[in-house]
Amino acid sequence: MRPPERAAAAPDPAFRLPVRVYYQDTDAGGVVFHATYLAFLERARTEWLRRLGFDIARMARADRVLFIVREVRVTYVRPALLDDLLQVTVAVQHLGRAQFTLRQQVLRDAELLADASVNLACVSSDALRPLRLPDALCDAVAAARSPAPS
Amino acid sequence: MRPPERAAAAPDPAFRLPVRVYYQDTDAGGVVFHATYLAFLERARTEWLRRLGFDIARMARADRVLFIVREVRVTYVRPALLDDLLQVTVAVQHLGRAQFTLRQQVLRDAELLADASVNLACVSSDALRPLRLPDALCDAVAAARSPAPS
Amino acid sequence: MRPPERAAAAPDPAFRLPVRVYYQDTDAGGVVFHATYLAFLERARTEWLRRLGFDIARMARADRVLFIVREVRVTYVRPALLDDLLQVTVAVQHLGRAQFTLRQQVLRDAELLADASVNLACVSSDALRPLRLPDALCDAVAAARSPAPS
Amino acid sequence: MRPPERAAAAPDPAFRLPVRVYYQDTDAGGVVFHATYLAFLERARTEWLRRLGFDIARMARADRVLFIVREVRVTYVRPALLDDLLQVTVAVQHLGRAQFTLRQQVLRDAELLADASVNLACVSSDALRPLRLPDALCDAVAAARSPAPS
Numbered sequence: 052m053r054p055p056e057r058a059a060a061a062p063d064p065a066f067r068l069p070v071r072v073y074y075q076d077t078d079a080g081g082v083v084f085h086a087t088y089l090a091f092l093e094r095a096r097t098e099w100l101r102r103l104g105f106d107i108a109r110m111a112r113a114d115r116v117l118f119i120v121r122e123v124r125v126t127y128v129r130p131a132l133l134d135d136l137l138q139v140t141v142a143v144q145h146l147g148r149a150q151f152t153l154r155q156q157v158l159r160d161a162e163l164l165a166d167a168s169v170n171l172a173c174v175s176s177d178a179l180r181p182l183r184l185p186d187a188l189c190d191a192v193a194a195a196r197s198p199a200p201s
Numbered sequence: 202m203r204p205p206e207r208a209a210a211a212p213d214p215a216f217r218l219p220v221r222v223y224y225q226d227t228d229a230g231g232v233v234f235h236a237t238y239l240a241f242l243e244r245a246r247t248e249w250l251r252r253l254g255f256d257i258a259r260m261a262r263a264d265r266v267l268f269i270v271r272e273v274r275v276t277y278v279r280p281a282l283l284d285d286l287l288q289v290t291v292a293v294q295h296l297g298r299a300q301f302t303l304r305q306q307v308l309r310d311a312e313l314l315a316d317a318s319v320n321l322a323c324v325s326s327d328a329l330r331p332l333r334l335p336d337a338l339c340d341a342v343a344a345a346r347s348p349a350p351s
Numbered sequence: 352m353r354p355p356e357r358a359a360a361a362p363d364p365a366f367r368l369p370v371r372v373y374y375q376d377t378d379a380g381g382v383v384f385h386a387t388y389l390a391f392l393e394r395a396r397t398e399w400l401r402r403l404g405f406d407i408a409r410m411a412r413a414d415r416v417l418f419i420v421r422e423v424r425v426t427y428v429r430p431a432l433l434d435d436l437l438q439v440t441v442a443v444q445h446l447g448r449a450q451f452t453l454r455q456q457v458l459r460d461a462e463l464l465a466d467a468s469v470n471l472a473c474v475s476s477d478a479l480r481p482l483r484l485p486d487a488l489c490d491a492v493a494a495a496r497s498p499a500p501s
Numbered sequence: 502m503r504p505p506e507r508a509a510a511a512p513d514p515a516f517r518l519p520v521r522v523y524y525q526d527t528d529a530g531g532v533v534f535h536a537t538y539l540a541f542l543e544r545a546r547t548e549w550l551r552r553l554g555f556d557i558a559r560m561a562r563a564d565r566v567l568f569i570v571r572e573v574r575v576t577y578v579r580p581a582l583l584d585d586l587l588q589v590t591v592a593v594q595h596l597g598r599a600q601f602t603l604r605q606q607v608l609r610d611a612e613l614l615a616d617a618s619v620n621l622a623c624v625s626s627d628a629l630r631p632l633r634l635p636d637a638l639c640d641a642v643a644a645a646r647s648p649a650p651s
Contacts, residue, residue: 073547074557075384075540079261079377079433080326085270086243086375089236090525097523097584107524108584111229120235124274130329133379134547134558176230179280223397224407225390225536227529229583234525240375247373247434257374258434283529284397284408379561380626385570386539393536411529420535424574430629476530479580 065140065156066102066195068095072135082130088165089123092155095139096169103191115176116185121150122170129164131157137164143196144168149183151192215290215306216252216345218245222285232280238315239273242305245289246319253341265326266335271300272320279314281307287314293346294318299333301342365440365456366402366495368395372435382430388465389423392455395439396469403491415476416485421450422470429464431457437464443496444468449483451492515590515606516552516645518545522585532580538615539573542605545589546619553641565626566635571600572620579614581607587614593646594618599633601642 070091078084097107100118110116131137138158145152150172157165173182184192220241228234247257250268260266281287288308295302300322307315323332334342370391378384397407400418410416431437438458445452450472457465473482484492520541528534547557550568560566581587588608595602600622607615623632634642 071544071548073540073544074378074380075386075543077379078374079379079381080267080269080374081379082269082329084375085273086236086239089239090523093236093525094521094523097521106584108582111583117230119230119232119280120277122274122276123235124272126272127270130269132558133561134556179232221394221398223390223394224528224530225393225534228524229527229529229531230524231529236525240373243375244371244373248371256434258432261433282408283411284406380567380569382569382629385573386536386543389536389539417530419530419532419580420577422574422576423535424572426572427570430569479532 065142066095066099067138067140068098070094070137070139070157072131072133072137074133076131077133082132083135085125085127088125088127088131088157088167091137091139091157092123092167092169095141095155096153096171099141099195103188103195105188105191111176114185116173116182117176117179118171119174119179120169121172123167124169125165125167127165129159129162131159131164135159143192146189146192146196147184148189149173149181151184215292216245216249217288217290218248220244220287220289220307222281222283222287224283226281227283232282233285235275235277238275238277238281238307238317241287241289241307242273242317242319245291245305246303246321249291249345253338253345255338255341261326264335266323266332267326267329268321269324269329270319271322273317274319275315275317277315279309279312281309281314285309293342296339296342296346297334298339299323299331301334365442366395366399367438367440368398370394370437370439370457372431372433372437374433376431377433382432383435385425385427388425388427388431388457388467391437391439391457392423392467392469395441395455396453396471399441399495403488403495405488405491411476414485416482417474417476417479418471419474419479420469421472423467424469425465425467427465429459429462431459431464435459443492446489446492446496447484448489449473449481451484515592516545516549517588517590518548520544520587520589520607522581522583522587524583526581527583532582533585535575535577538575538577538581538607538617541587541589541607542573542617542619545591545605546603546621549591549645553638553645555638555641561626564635566623566632567626567629568621569624569629570619571622573617574619575615575617577615579609579612581609581614585609593642595620596639596642596646597634598639599623599631601634 076087140156142154144154152170155167226237290306292304294304302320305317376387440456444454452470455467526537590606592604594604602620605617
C-alpha cells in the first residue's frame, strides 16, 4: 500500500553486471553477434544468483540441480559494438513454483541495446527431470523481486 | 482458391538443414547450450536464403546490405544431446516491406526440441540504416511462403 | 617394401570434412575468428573418429571415456571469409600408447588457410584420469595412418 | 647489469585478468572447452593492450589497423571447471618489427591450467595487408617487456 515510498526506496532494484565486448563477441557485420547476447545474459544471471547466495556449480555438484532455459525472447534495439562496455541487468518478472521469469536488459550507458525475457526452471542434473524450485531460491527470488518497504 | 490441392502439393514446405551436435555445442549440463540453438538457426536461414538465390556474403560486399535479427523467441522443449543429428527448419511466418519473420524449429527425427520465431530486417552494411527489403527478396520469400498451386 | 604402389594406392589418405563459414564464425575484422578454427578442427576429428568406428558420445556414456586435447598448435596462413566452403583434413602424425597427434589443415580449394597439430589423450569421464588408448582405437588409428599395401 | 634489483622491482611483471567460467564456456565433458581458452587469452591481451594505451577498436576505426593471430600454441595442463575464477596472464616473449609473441597462462590460484604462446602481427583493416608494428606499440611492448631498472 505504499508504492511511492517503495519506489523511492528502490528506484532501480535491478542487478547490473558490466560486460566488455571483445572480437570473440562480434561478427563480420561489425556488431555483436545476436546469439552472443544470450551468453551475456547468462553471465549476469549467474552473478545475480551468486549474490542471492546460489552457486550454480555447487548446486549442480552437491544438490544435483541444474537451471535450464525454457523460453527466451530478445528484442534487439541497437547494435553493441567492439570494445563497448555494456551493463547487463537482471530483474524478477514472474515467480512460480517450478519456474521463474527474469527481465534482462543490455545497456550502453543509458541506451537500451537489447531487451530480454528469460524463463527458467530447475531440473535434476542426471535425468533432467523437472523439479520444484528450492524453497530457499523462491524466498530469495521473492525478496529480490519485492524490496521490503522501508 | 484451391487450398486442398495446394496443401497436397506442398505437405511440408519447410526447408531443412541437418546439423550435427559436437562438444563445442554443449555445456557442462550435458546438453546443447541454449544460445547455440541460435547459431543452428542462423546456419539454416543462411542455407535457405542461398536456395532462394541470395548469397549473404555477396549481398554484404556487392550490395552493402546486411540482414539483422530484430527479435528472436525460442521455446526449448527437449534438450539436444551430444552427437545428435538435428534437422533445423525454416518457414516464412510473416512478410512485410521492411522486415520478415521466420518460424524455425529444431527437430530430432520427429521430436520437436526447440520452436523459434525470428524477425529479420535489412540494413546498410556501413551505417546500419534500415532499408526496405530488396524486391527480389520479397518476391522469393513470398514464393517460398505460398507455393504456386499446381 | 612397396612404397610406390602404396603411394599410388593412397595419394591422399587424409580425411576431409566440408565446413561452411557463417556469421557466427566470423568477427568484426571481417574474417573467421581465430578460435573458431579449433571448433572446425573438432568437427572434422569427430567425423574422422566416426568413420573409424568410434562414436564419442557412446564412448562417453557407455565406456566412460573422453578424448581431451593436450596440446594444439595452429599456424594461420590466410584468413577464411564469410560464406567460404572450407575443407578440414585429418591425418595421423604420431600414435603413442596413451596419446596421439593429428595433423589437421583448413583449406579453401587448394589454398592452405591454417595448419594445425593436435595432441589428444583419453581420460575417464568421471575423474578425468589418464587412460591408455583403447586397443581398438590404436588399431584403427594405426590402420588410418598406414594404409595397407594393395 | 642489475638483475637482482630489477627482479626485486618487478617480481611478477605479467599482466593478469580475472575471468569467471560460465556454462557457456564449458562442454559436455564437464570442463572448459579447449577452444574457449583462446577466447580467454584474447580478453586478457585486449585489456593488456588497453593498459599500454592501445584501444583496438579505435585502432581498427581510426588507424585501419587490426591485430591478427599468426600462430598459437596451447598446452592444456589441467582442466578449468564451471564457476572457476581464473587468472589469465600476458607477458612479452619476443618483439620483432612486424610481429610479436606473447606468453599467456591460465591459472587457478597458483595452479597452471594452460600455457600458451601467441604470435601476433598487424594488418591493414581493409585489405589485410601486413604492416610494420606502429612505433608507439613497439615502444610500449618493449617497455612492458623490460621494466626499467629502478
